[in-house]
Structure formats: structure tokens, C-alpha cells
Amino acid sequence: MAKVKYYYDTENLAYRKIKPKKGKRLGVVALFLVSSALFGFLAFVVLLNTPFFETPKDKLQAREIENLKVNYEIISKQMEEATAALEAIEDRDNNLYRAYFNTSAIPDEQRKAGFGGVNRYKELEGYNNSDLVINTTNKLDVLLKELAVQSKSLDEIAKLAKDKEQLLAAIPAIQPVKNEDLRHMASGFGYRSDPFTKIRKFHAGMDFSAKTGTPIYATGDGVVQRADNRATGYGNHIVIKHGFGYETLYAHLSKYNVKVGQKVKRGDVIGFVGSTGRSEAPHLHYEVHKGGEVINPINFYYGNISAKEYVLISKLANQENQSLD
CATH class of the missing domain: 1.10.287 (Helix Hairpins)
Structure with missing residues (x-):
């Protein structure tokens, strides 16, 4: 029950009740309602941001975020392994x-x-x-x-x-004439006695003595660059361009088995031993060139001879004897 208030009337010398105005009463009621609504809204906001009040949508989003976090951790671990x-x-x-x-x-x-x-x-x-x-x-x-x-x-x-x-x-990695077809290794790379002038001069290849018609083999894959007798002293000869700077020359042939531009494989028969050109007896004169420089063929016979055969042929090649061309 509301408390009754009085005031003293000096004219009548008596106490009289204070009657509240209607507008003031309504204002108090309105202020109470506004305050209550504001308090309720603030409480609602606070509840929304606490784990005690979650909607199904909030729970679903939280679960998805947690799953993404776990997936990122798994991916990170897999990338470390990768x-x-x-x-x-x-x-x-x-x-x-x-x-x-x-x-x-x-x-x-x-x-x-x-x-x-x-x-x-x-x-x-x-x-x-x-x-x-x-x-x-x-x-x-x-x-x-x-x-x-x-x-x-x-x-x-x-x-x-x-x-x-x-x-x-x-790489020219085999002998151009098989060992079983050789009479002997006639002359090696280096200074030798010329068979015609008897003067000591540089011999740019190796001479393999064999019967006329003995097969001659390509010592590496390549393309036939020359097959003619137009080079002085070589007679019928073949030049194979192997690539990577390598070329081989086969001279004094009795017959060709290839033509210019033909591709050959290591071991293919390209011609036959003869004694054409400046030659004293049937044999093959064989040269190896690398980058335009002539090099010792003895260093390349690792493809078809044994260590024992290599030692023997190396010993014979290093003897300073007379060449056959």
C-alpha cells in the first residue's frame, strides 16, 4: 500500500493529504518499465555470450570450427611428413x-x-x-x-x-677388327718408322694386320660422314661421326658395306680389310678423334676385350716399330 503524505495548511491550521498528480504517476510507471526492459536486454546479451545459453546453430558452428581446426592440424602433420x-x-x-x-x-x-x-x-x-x-x-x-x-x-x-x-x-668402345681375325697388331699410336721413307714420324692411329676381306666393325653408334678414296694416303676409307665430339676413321678398305648418311650401330659391319692407298700390306688403319684432336685408340677398347688382352695389345701398341702406312 502506497505511503500517504501530508502537508500543513497554515490558513486553516490543519494537515491535509498530498494528492499525487496523474502525469507524475505515469512517468514513474514508464521509467520503471523502460528500466526493466533495458535490464532484460542486457541480461539477454550477456547470456548469449556465455556457454550456458547456446542455440542449436551456435553448437553446429562451434562443432564445425573445431573440426576445421583438427583438419588443419592433420594437414599440417601430413605436410611435415611430405x-x-x-x-x-x-x-x-x-x-x-x-x-x-x-x-x-x-x-x-x-x-x-x-x-x-x-x-x-x-x-x-x-x-x-x-x-x-x-x-x-x-x-x-x-x-x-x-x-x-x-x-x-x-x-x-x-x-x-x-x-x-x-x-x-x-663412344668408340670396341676394336674395329676381332681378335680372332687378326694376324697381329702391327703398329700403335705415336712416333713410328715410315714403311716407305724409313723416316720416324707421327702415326695418328693403330694398324691391325688381317687378311683382305676381313670384316671391319663400327666401334660406336653414329652416322657415316665419308665413304670414299679422296683423302691422300688413306685409299678407300670411312669416317663415322658419333656425336659428342667423337669421330672414327677406317682406312685402306677393300670394299664398303655402308654409304654416306647411313646410321650405324656399334658392331655393325661397315667394310672389309684391304690394302688401298698408301699401304704396304693388307691391314686396317684406325683413328679416333675427339673435339677435332686425334687421340690414342688404345684407351677405348674396354667393350670387347679382357683385361689380359688389353695388357697384351697395349704392350704391342707401345712398341716403336714400323707402321704399315
Whole structure:
């Protein structure tokens, strides 16, 4: 019950009741209602931001966020494992493949180069799990860059392997006349006595003495560049261009078995022993050229003779005797 208030009437010398105005009463009621509504709204906002009051949508979003966080952690772990595997490949690439093909290793600064300059991850900042997302994204970027570098390196290795295979096939690696067809190894590389002038001069190849008609074999893969008798002293001769700077010459042939422009494989019969040109007896004069320079053929007979045979032929080749041309 509301408290009754009085005031003293000096004219009538008596106490009289104070009657509240209707407007004031309504204002008090309105103020109470507004205050109650404001308090209720604030309480509602506070409840919304506490774990004690979650809608089904809030719970679903929270679960999705937690799942994303777990997935990011799993992806980050998988990328660490992928990075470790890639590092093992990089190690083999530098220390095995590139060492085998005698080419320089890719420096770590090139493989591990970062991403300097502008902030690449600015749009990922400001979230609850920004550190996790940025760290994972950075790992992925670095991994992709390293994979690109390694992919390019493997392309280079594949090309080197292909070139190496072609190089090994092109090197003149066998004797041009089989041992069983030889009468003897007549003369080697170096200074020898000329059979016609008896003057000591440089002999630019090796002479293999054999019967006329003995097969002569290509010592490496290549293309026939010459098959004629237009070079002084060589008589009928063949020049094979092997590539990688290698050329071989076969002189004093009795007959050709190839023509200019023909591709040959190591071991193909290209002609037959004879005594044409400046020759004293049936034999094959054989030369090896590398980069335009004549080199000793004895260094290339590893493809079809044993170590014992190599020692013997090397000993005979080093004897300073008389050449056959």
C-alpha cells in the first residue's frame, strides 16, 4: 500500500493529504518499465555470450570450427611428413643423381628460398585460429615451391640420363677388327718408322694386320660422314661421326658395306680389310678423334676385350716399330 503524505495548511491550521498528480504517476510507471526492459536486454546479451545459453546453430558452428581446426592440424602433420620425404629425394638428387652425371648440385638457398616482400597472409589474420591457418598455408606454399624446383631438377636428370645413354652408345668402345681375325697388331699410336721413307714420324692411329676381306666393325653408334678414296694416303676409307665430339676413321678398305648418311650401330659391319692407298700390306688403319684432336685408340677398347688382352695389345701398341702406312 502506497505511503500517504501530508502537508500543513497554515490558513486553516490543519494537515491535509498530498494528492499525487496523474502525469507524475505515469512517468514513474514508464521509467520503471523502460528500466526493466533495458535490464532484460542486457541480461539477454550477456547470456548469449556465455556457454550456458547456446542455440542449436551456435553448437553446429562451434562443432564445425573445431573440426576445421583438427583438419588443419592433420594437414599440417601430413605436410611435415611430405617435406621429410621430399628432403630425402633432394638429398639423393644432389648426392647421387647429379654426382653420377657430373653436374653441380642445386644449392639449399635455391631450394629453400622463402617468400619475402609483401605479407602474403594478411587476409588470414584476425581470426581465433589465424596462427594455425597461416602456419599451415605457409608450409603448403613452401612445399609447393620445393616440389616445383625438384620437378624441374628431375626433368634435367632425365635429359642427362638420355644424353648419357646416347654418349655411352656413341663412344668408340670396341676394336674395329676381332681378335680372332687378326694376324697381329702391327703398329700403335705415336712416333713410328715410315714403311716407305724409313723416316720416324707421327702415326695418328693403330694398324691391325688381317687378311683382305676381313670384316671391319663400327666401334660406336653414329652416322657415316665419308665413304670414299679422296683423302691422300688413306685409299678407300670411312669416317663415322658419333656425336659428342667423337669421330672414327677406317682406312685402306677393300670394299664398303655402308654409304654416306647411313646410321650405324656399334658392331655393325661397315667394310672389309684391304690394302688401298698408301699401304704396304693388307691391314686396317684406325683413328679416333675427339673435339677435332686425334687421340690414342688404345684407351677405348674396354667393350670387347679382357683385361689380359688389353695388357697384351697395349704392350704391342707401345712398341716403336714400323707402321704399315
